[in-house]
Amino acid sequence: MFCHLRPMRRLCLGRIFPYWFLCSRALSGAEAVNALRPFYFAVHPDFFGQHPREREVNENSLKRLSAYLENLQKPGSKSLKPTQLMFYVRETDQNSSEGQEHFTTSGFRAVKFTLHTRDLLSTVLYILNSCSLSVEHIQSSNTNVHSQPLKKAQRMPDRPIKWDKSYYSFTGFKDPDEDLEQVWRMETTLTSWLDNNGKSALKKLKNSLPLRRELDRLKDELSHQLQLSDIRWQRSWGIAHRCSQLHSLGRLAQQNLETLKNAKGCTIIFTDRSGMSAVGHVMLGTMDVHHHWTKLFERLPSYFDLQRRLMLLEDQISYLLGGIQVVYIEEFQPVLTLEEYYSLLDVFYNRLLKSRIPFHPQSLRGLQMILNSDRYAPSLHELGHFNIPTLCDLANLQWFILTKAQQARENMKRREELKVIERELMQASTKKFSLEKFYKEPSVSSMQMVDCCQRLLEQSLPYLQGMHLCVSHFYSVMQDGDLCIPWNWKNGEAIK
DSSP, X not given: OOEEEOOOOSOOHHHHSOHHHHTOOOOOHHHHHHHTHHHXXXXXXXXXXXXXHHHHHHHHHHHHHHHHHHHHTSTTGGGOOOEEEEEEEEEEOTTOTTSOOOEEEEEEEEEEEEEOOSSHHHHHHHHHHHTTOOOHHHHHXXXXXXXSOHHHHHTSOSSOEEEOHHHHHHHOOOOHHHHHHHHHHTOOOHHHHHHHHHHHHHHHHHHHHHHHHHHHHHHHHHHHHHTOSEEEESSOOOHHHHHHHHHHHHHHHHHSHHHHGGGTTOEEEEESSOEEBTTSOEEEETTSOHHHHHHHHHHHHHHHHHHHHHHHHHHHHHHHTTTOEEOOOTTTSOOOBHXXXXXXXXXXXXXXXHHOOOOOTTTTTTOEEEEXXXXXXXXEOTTSOEXXXXXXXXXXXXXXXXXXXXHHHHHXXXXXXXXXXXXXXXXXXXXXXXOSEEEEOTTSOHXXXXXXXXXXXXXXXGGGTTOEEEEESSOEEOTTSOEEEETTXXXXXXXX
């Protein structure tokens, strides 16, 4: 015969999609958005406020997914290219007796998938299945589905039929495996992506130049007027959005200049909530009104006092732990306010005082540690700093630090060497390709950036001249013309 049975590892629509899907009507754009609500709830960046790296990945992926869904509804959508996406999905307990969702111990998991669908319904179902989310709500909302008994969905074999190649040659039916192999062969390469997107990115960049100049002007004027150290943005807002935020701050400065001068020497960060960050930056919530910002600037002297107490607390912890430096590393720790971080330090300090762990004075000088509240066992990061849980077993902590101290010093030395190499490679890349700006997302490590730059320098990429290039995890053209490429980009034929 033409077939034999064996497990399939590759995608099979009959395996992933239930029987009712094959007989159901197409979804409208509004219905697709509604059907994806469980997915949006699981990946929405607002739920990753304390995890900036994961938040940034989800923000960029949602932008690319939105563009994919929009293009899918346009004429000629059958020619859409495969789109690779990655999301951090919040882990939830879907079997809760109260029907409420709860975080599991891990908090979230990384999910990668490639979209190569031709209609909204199959796209929605593929996304939900890829993230292990229920599709029952789509079944109940589809008008044609009710005519299909649910038990038919249960008749789908767990081990789908894998037909021999001769079957497709004889019948003329299309081999789904060939479609998938073609999708793999069509996997985006750096040169092909630049060929297809370079001109549009250049056009967007040129259109954004007046706004970019306006942004620089506003930033310089406000920094000088308020004597600020810097002005930054925590999220990847567009240039127009950033200008709007600076105009808003400028209007407030005209009304309450003396109050805003309390921020002298500080860094202002536009973010999602107002306050002072754990490292002492003034955070302005973009959804807050001027009244909230004014109150924050009025309270800055009390924040500075708390900051001094926090630094003293860090020194006291360091003294009790043999001189190890207590640091807050924004790239590796949750986004905390000054009050939240002080509370974390205070709890740990009081536990240390009671335990009186014996460390030789200054024996751990030169090493670094960060405190966190979402772990239970200490660990040593590959970059050399210790991850210390606030509520860890302090007796075991002493043994762990002492046994790992030498490895930590070696890791820190490698980290510094890697940073030098990264900086040199970025400078060489900027010069070779005549880039106007070359940067990376915080979620890209130094090791990944080094690998990316080393391979970039082997290429000839004329499209990059004068461009703004960002190393990220995905391909994307930002609304203001910045080119985003994944650090692990491929060129030539993809390797399985």
